[in-house]
Amino acid sequence: MFNINEVMKSEYRPATNSKSKSSYKLKLLFLAYKIVLLILYDSIIALFKKFNPKKPKNISKKLALVTGGGNGLGRCICFRLAHEGCDLAIADIDFKAACQTAAEIQEKYKTVCKPYHCDVTDKNAIYKLKNDIESEMRGVDILVNNAGLLYMSNFLTCNVDDIERTVSVNLTSQMLMSRIFLTGMIDRKYGKIMTICSIASVVGGPTLAVYSATKRGLDGFMRSFADELLVTGNDKFIKLTSVYPDFMNTRQEITETLDSIRHFLPRLTPEKVADDAVKGMMRKKKFVYCSKITSFYFASRYMTKSSKKYIATRVMNISHFYK
Numbered sequence: 316m317f318n319i320n321e322v323m324k325s326e327y328r329p330a331t332n333s334k335s336k337s338s339y340k341l342k343l344l345f346l347a348y349k350i351v352l353l354i355l356y357d358s359i360i361a362l363f364k365k366f367n368p369k370k371p372k373n374i375s376k377k378l379a380l381v382t383g384g385g386n387g388l389g390r391c392i393c394f395r396l397a398h399e400g401c402d403l404a405i406a407d408i409d410f411k412a413a414c415q416t417a418a419e420i421q422e423k424y425k426t427v428c429k430p431y432h433c434d435v436t437d438k439n440a441i442y443k444l445k446n447d448i449e450s451e452m453r454g455v456d457i458l459v460n461n462a463g464l465l466y467m468s469n470f471l472t473c474n475v476d477d478i479e480r481t482v483s484v485n486l487t488s489q490m491l492m493s494r495i496f497l498t499g500m501i502d503r504k505y506g507k508i509m510t511i512c513s514i515a516s517v518v519g520g521p522t523l524a525v526y527s528a529t530k531r532g533l534d535g536f537m538r539s540f541a542d543e544l545l546v547t548g549n550d551k552f553i554k555l556t557s558v559y560p561d562f563m564n565t566r567q568e569i570t571e572t573l574d575s576i577r578h579f580l581p582r583l584t585p586e587k588v589a590d591d592a593v594k595g596m597m598r599k600k601k602f603v604y605c606s607k608i609t610s611f612y613f614a615s616r617y618m619t620k621s622s623k624k625y626i627a628t629r630v631m632n633i634s635h636f637y638k
């Protein structure tokens with residue numbers, strides 16, 4: 316492990332190749348043999364798991380913190396978690412909406428539910444949020460990193476401040492939240508962290524350069540984070556779930572933008588995505604793909620340039636982004 320500040324201050328040292336080529340080749344061959352065996356073993360286990368899905372774990376009385384829980388998908392996740400008997404802390408920059416959601420949930424489910432004002436891009440605000448929740452409620456068992464901005468733009472002319480803000484809300488904040496709340500989860504030997512990625516984590520497209528970069532970054536973060544929990548043994552009690560929704564009808568501006576591009580694929584409801592997400596988390600699923608046409612997205616990675624251009628210009632209508 317190296318200290319990034321010390322490395323940047325010291326003089327640049329080019330790497331030297333210390334390994335002899337012959338022993339390297341032999342080791343590589345042996346490693347390839349072991350990997351083939353592991354893949355075989357993993358395939359058998361995956362097949363077994365497919366036909367014997369895990370039973371959902373009871374999360375009643377756990378304390379869940381949902382970022383951006385005042386509106387849209389976050390609000391629906393709060394209701395879905397309350398339905399499972401969770402107590403809730405709702406953190407949102409839109410405090411009025413957080414209060415409204417908290418009041419409705421308390422009325423409907425009689426669970427403990429508190430609203431918190433927090434801008435999740437501000438690390439000091441996150442530390443304060445943690446202290447406030449721990450003193451007014453208790454330690455967070457379930458963290459739902461949902462707050463995000465669906466930013467669609469012409470990258471060639473977009474506002475640079477918007478790039479910074481999108482990266483900060485969609486990517487940096489999720490790492491800060493996870494890092495700051497993880498310590499308590501490890502101490503208490505219980506934790507679930509759910510992250511709302513997007514189908515844009517799987518495939519990008521015109522108008523989505525910045526958004527897709529943040530969501531793809533999140534996917535990379537969650538996969539590497541899971542591996543770190545695995546090698547340290549913390550994966551036994553800290554479970555991660557990444558959720559990949561297709562476009563949803565949430566904020567009106569989002570719906571209007573999506574309508575304007577003649578998006579030809581069916582749009583999801585946030586209630587359905589919240590249901591899939593919470594059920595997936597309770598079944599300890601690492602990945603929850605909410606769209607039935609996910610395989611279309613995977614396939615579109617391999618489209619030719621002309622097919623991509625045809626879909627972008629003839630099937631969808633995105634010309635107004637590029638005037």
Ligand SMILES: NC(=O)c1ccc[n+]([C@@H]2O[C@H](COP(=O)([O-])OP(=O)(O)OC[C@H]3O[C@@H](n4cnc5c(N)ncnc54)[C@H](O)[C@@H]3O)[C@@H](O)[C@H]2O)c1
Pocket residue numbers: 382383384385386387388389406407408409412433434435436461462463464465484511512513514559560561562563564565566569
């Ligand atoms: N709407 C879609 O089509 C779609 C598709 C795929 C993924 N997603 C993802 O789902 C998540 C929720 O999206 P949504 O459509 O419900 O959005 P939304 O705009 O309806 O709601 C987002 C909520 O997050 C809050 N928020 C925004 N910035 C914040 C900040 N800095 N600190 C705290 N709270 C903040 C907002 O006040 C709002 O309550 C996002 O991560 C988004 O990227 C959305």
